[in-house]
Amino acid sequence: METLLSILIGFMIIGALYALHAKDLLSALIAQGIVGYGLVICFLNLRAPDLAIVQIVVETITLVVMVAVVLNSSRKEVKESWNRNKILNIVTSVIIVGFLVYIFAFMIQPLQPFGDHSMRMAQYYTQMGAESTGAANLVTGVLFDFRGYDTLGEATILFTAALGVVTILRSKPKKESAS
Amino acid sequence: MRFIALFIILLVFWLLITFSLTLANIVVGAVAALIGALLFGKYFVHNLYKFGQPKRYYWFVIYLGIFIWEVLKANFDVAYRVIHPAMPIKPGIVRVPLEVKSEIARTMLANSITMTPGTITVDIIGDDIFVHWIYVKSDKPEEYAREVSGRFEKYIKKIFE
Amino acid sequence: MTVYIMCFILFLVGLYGVLTRRNMIKIVIGFSIMEFSCFLFLAMIGYIENGLAPILKEEMENPVYVDPLPQAMVLTAIVIGLATTALLLAIAIRIYKKYGTFDIRKVNELKG
Amino acid sequence: MNGMTQIVKKVTQLMSGLIFMYGLYIITHGHLTPGGGFAGGAIVAGGFILLILAFGSKVISLRKEETQTSITESAALLIVILLALAGLFLGVHVFFNNYLPQGQVGELISAGVIPIYNIFIGMEVAAALLTIFLALVIYKEEVAS
Numbered sequence: 001m002e003t004l005l006s007i008l009i010g011f012m013i014i015g016a017l018y019a020l021h022a023k024d025l026l027s028a029l030i031a032q033g034i035v036g037y038g039l040v041i042c043f044l045n046l047r048a049p050d051l052a053i054v055q056i057v058v059e060t061i062t063l064v065v066m067v068a069v070v071l072n073s074s075r076k077e078v079k080e081s082w083n084r085n086k087i088l089n090i091v092t093s094v095i096i097v098g099f100l101v102y103i104f105a106f107m108i109q110p111l112q113p114f115g116d117h118s119m120r121m122a123q124y125y126t127q128m129g130a131e132s133t134g135a136a137n138l139v140t141g142v143l144f145d146f147r148g149y150d151t152l153g154e155a156t157i158l159f160t161a162a163l164g165v166v167t168i169l170r171s172k173p174k175k176e177s178a179s
Numbered sequence: 180m181r182f183i184a185l186f187i188i189l190l191v192f193w194l195l196i197t198f199s200l201t202l203a204n205i206v207v208g209a210v211a212a213l214i215g216a217l218l219f220g221k222y223f224v225h226n227l228y229k230f231g232q233p234k235r236y237y238w239f240v241i242y243l244g245i246f247i248w249e250v251l252k253a254n255f256d257v258a259y260r261v262i263h264p265a266m267p268i269k270p271g272i273v274r275v276p277l278e279v280k281s282e283i284a285r286t287m288l289a290n291s292i293t294m295t296p297g298t299i300t301v302d303i304i305g306d307d308i309f310v311h312w313i314y315v316k317s318d319k320p321e322e323y324a325r326e327v328s329g330r331f332e333k334y335i336k337k338i339f340e
Numbered sequence: 341m342t343v344y345i346m347c348f349i350l351f352l353v354g355l356y357g358v359l360t361r362r363n364m365i366k367i368v369i370g371f372s373i374m375e376f377s378c379f380l381f382l383a384m385i386g387y388i389e390n391g392l393a394p395i396l397k398e399e400m401e402n403p404v405y406v407d408p409l410p411q412a413m414v415l416t417a418i419v420i421g422l423a424t425t426a427l428l429l430a431i432a433i434r435i436y437k438k439y440g441t442f443d444i445r446k447v448n449e450l451k452g
Numbered sequence: 453m454n455g456m457t458q459i460v461k462k463v464t465q466l467m468s469g470l471i472f473m474y475g476l477y478i479i480t481h482g483h484l485t486p487g488g489g490f491a492g493g494a495i496v497a498g499g500f501i502l503l504i505l506a507f508g509s510k511v512i513s514l515r516k517e518e519t520q521t522s523i524t525e526s527a528a529l530l531i532v533i534l535l536a537l538a539g540l541f542l543g544v545h546v547f548f549n550n551y552l553p554q555g556q557v558g559e560l561i562s563a564g565v566i567p568i569y570n571i572f573i574g575m576e577v578a579a580a581l582l583t584i585f586l587a588l589v590i591y592k593e594e595v596a597s
Contacts, residue, residue, distance in 0.1 A: 001389065002343055009346040009380070013353055016373045020357040025365050032369045039376050046383050047393040047406045049486035051414055053478070055379075057494035058422045061581060062372070064501060065588060069429050070365060072592050073436045077363055093359050097352060104348050114343050115389035122386070122407035126394065134554030134562050135483035138394035138408040139415065143488070144569045147412055148536060151569075154416040155576050159529050161423030162580040162587075165430040166522070169591040189473045196477055203561045211476040219469040222503065224462070286462035303458050395486065419490050419577065426584045433588075437595065 002114055005042060012038040023077050025070045033063055050139045182220040184230070189215045224283060235338050242334040249330060250295055257296040257313065271315040274307050275324045278332055284339035291331045298327060343384060350377040364432040364442045368425060375421040379414045386410035455508030464506035471499035479574040480567065489570040493577030500578075501585050509589055518586040525579035528572045535565060535572070 015034030022028040036059035043052040125142060133141035143151055193208035194200070229235060260268055279285055285308070289300040292310055301309040310327050317323060354377060357370025386407030394408040432442065439447050455461060479492030504512070555562035 005343045005384075006346050009343065009350060012376075013346070013350050016350060016353045016357075019369050019373075020353070020361060020366060025363070028366065028369060032372060035373055035376055039380060042380055043383060046387045047391055048383055048411050048414075049393055049395075050488065050491065051379075051383060051411055051418070053487055053491040054415055054418050054494065057491060057498060058418055061494060061498060061501065061585075062422060062425055064505070065426060065429060065585065066365070066368075068588055068592070069433050072595070073433060074442060077366075089359075093356075096359075097355070100352070100355075101348075108341070108344060111344070111385070113341055114384065115387055117386060117388045117407055122405075122409060125408050126405045133566065134564055135566050136396045137483050137485065137488070138396065138405065139411050139486075140483045140488045140566060140570065142408050142412040143415060144566045147409075150413065150416050151573065152532065152536060154420055155529055155532060155573060157420050158423045158577060158580045159525060161427050162522075162525060162583040164427050165584045166518070166587045168427075168430045168434050169587045185469055189469055192470055192473055193477065196474070197481070207480055211473060211480065215469050215472045215476065219472060219499075219503075222465050222468060222507075224465050282458050282462050286459045289459045290463075300459070393486070395484075415488075415490060419494075422581075430584075430587070433591070 001045065004045060008038055008042050008045075012042075025075045025077060026067070028077075029063060029066050029070060032066075033059065036062070050137070181223045181225075182216045185220050185223045186212050186216040229339070238334060238337040242331075242338060245334060246291060246294075246331070253296045253298075260313065267314070269314050270312065272301060272309055272311050273315060273323050273327065274309055275320075275328050277303075277306050277308050277328070279336050279340060281340055284335050287339060288328060288331055288335050291335070292327065344381070347377050347381045347384065350380070362443050362445055364435065364444060367444070368428045368432065371428065372421070372425060375417075375424075379417060379421075382410045382414050382417075455510075456506050460506050464502055468499050468503050471502065472496055475499060475574075475578075479570055482570040482574075483562070483566045489573030490577055492570075493574035494581060496574065496578040497581035497585070500582055504585070504589065509593060514586055514590050514593070518583060518590065521579045521582045521586065525576055525583060528576035528579060531572045532569060532576065535568060539565075 012035045015031050015038065019028045019031035019035065022031060036055065040052050040056045040059070043049075043055060125138060125146070133145040135141035135145075189212035190208055193212060194205075197204055197208065260266065277285060277288070279288060285303060289303065289308060292298050292308075293300045297313040299311045301311055303309070308328065312323075312327065315323065316326060351374055354370045354373030354375075357373065358367055361367055361370065386409065388404060388406050391404045391406040394405045394411065397403070435447060436442055439450055441447065475492045475495035475498075477492075478487035478495055479489055482488030482492065554564050561567075
């Protein structure tokens with residue numbers, strides 16, 4: 001399982017690098033699709049069918065929206081040019097990345113090796129979840145019962161985002177109401 | 180009329196995917212199918228009386244056989260062209276006049292042509308269909324019309340018109 | 341442990357995109373890639389070797405299910421990711437309308 | 453935005469209803485099979501998006517549709533909050549309490565309020581995604597004109 005996942009993530013990394021370097025924005029979006037749909041296959045292998053369903057639909061809709069945006073404006077990639085601040089930028093980036101790597105190496109210590117979850121908390125969910133919520137799908141049970149607040153917050157964020165998109169994209173000012 | 184037909188189709192679809200016949204399931208399915216029929220009924224296809232004519236189903240079964248045979252033949256043809264070291268391909272887009280008139284028959288024809296390896300439908304403009312062909316055999320319109328669409332067209336005419 | 345490191349590399353690729361690209365669409369893509377790597381990391385933490393998908397079945401004896409909690413959190417996170425991507429795209433298309441370019445540095449120079 | 457060719461239109465006519473139905477199946481069986489409100493809502497929104505893309509924006513009045521989806525979204529979110537609040541007053545006094553009888557695990561009518569939450573979250577997600585898409589389409593039309 002670990003080898004398979006490593007190969008899949010390797011493909012995703014190649015797709016991501018191509019997406020970031022493509023000259024045409026449309027092909028960049030298609031290459032981003034490689035990453036998104038590769039993630040779907042990873043989820044299926046990680047025994048998470050719920051996540052796979054959500055991700056495949058969400059990825060498709062994101063792709064449609066992004067293609068709509070790109071076709072609406074410009075497909076050309078902007079030209080890279082050398083400027084004076086570049087060395088400073090590179091030094092800053094290297095420091096940030098080094099810091100991140102250090103934190104990652106530090107934080108990965110207490111984790112169990114892959115595929116060997118300790119089940120300290122999960123034991124309760126898998127054994128008692130169905131009894132206390134009555135749902136056969138444990139993910140839904142956790143989502144709407146034990147962690148209802150998360151779901152409520154998520155729905156609020158989606159609502160706010162839709163509101164924000166509608167507000168940002170209103171090009172003409174709304175007519176003033178009769179006063 | 181269209182609403183009722185869509186309602187029945189959706190209910191059958193629901194029963195097929197849930198595959199259980201409890202009362203609760205049927206009631207929920209009926210409500211869902213009603214919502215679907217109300218929302219999507221006005222976009223559904225016309226000429227529903229054609230569903231009730233058994234002759235069309237008979238021709239459809241025959242058409243399936245012909246279609247599978249053509250797909251098999253085309254598969255071997257394309258495989259030969261790919262494996263052959265000289266790659267004997269002569270790609271080109273041909274314009275074929277359509278005999279079938281109704282939209283759904285044209286859709287079916289276009290999909291059949293696309294699903295056969297070697298030919299891909301590009302577009303339908305007016306009464307002509309534009310097909311990308313991996314090996315354009317001749318320059319005469321009648322010949323390639325027979326080669327590309329003629330083999331399906333007479334059966335599709337019997338099914339949908 | 342390899343998969344965790346691969347996942348971190350994917351995150352760094354996204355970060356690289358956000359830091360170095362000048363095109364706004366590319367920056368949005370970089371953000372998406374970072375999000376994807378986070379989802380994958382969380383989903384991998386809950387995985388158990390030979391575990392079953394967390395959907396109860398009656399006939400199994402002593403089944404081992406993978407942890408449903410990270411999956412539930414990733415489920416909400418995916419939809420939030422979609423919402424943020426849509427918002428970023430809306431802002432990008434708005435800036436394009438005003439300045440006629442996706443280049444963030446040019447926008448910075450033009451100002452006003 | 454213009455529609456696509458006859459082929460796409462015809463296939464859309466046949467398929468959009470079935471896509472919608474599949475979304476409803478994913479939503480209503482969310483507590484039994486993989487899926488749930490989020491996935492199902494996104495599929496339902498996908499059915500409508502397919503319809504708009506295939507037939508062009510002339511087929512519906514975009515402004516009216518956007519208002520409707522906005523209202524649906526707000527109403528669904530409000531109902532979710534009210535359902536959660538109801539848990540505060542019924543039975544054990546906990547926010548997000550599962551106060552309905554839970555029934556047999558594995559039946560369609562079971563798990564108390566979870567299916568109802570699923571339905572309304574699905575409505576909210578579908579309406580939100582449609583609102584985002586329609587806002588983009590309206591913006592495009594306005595820029596083009």
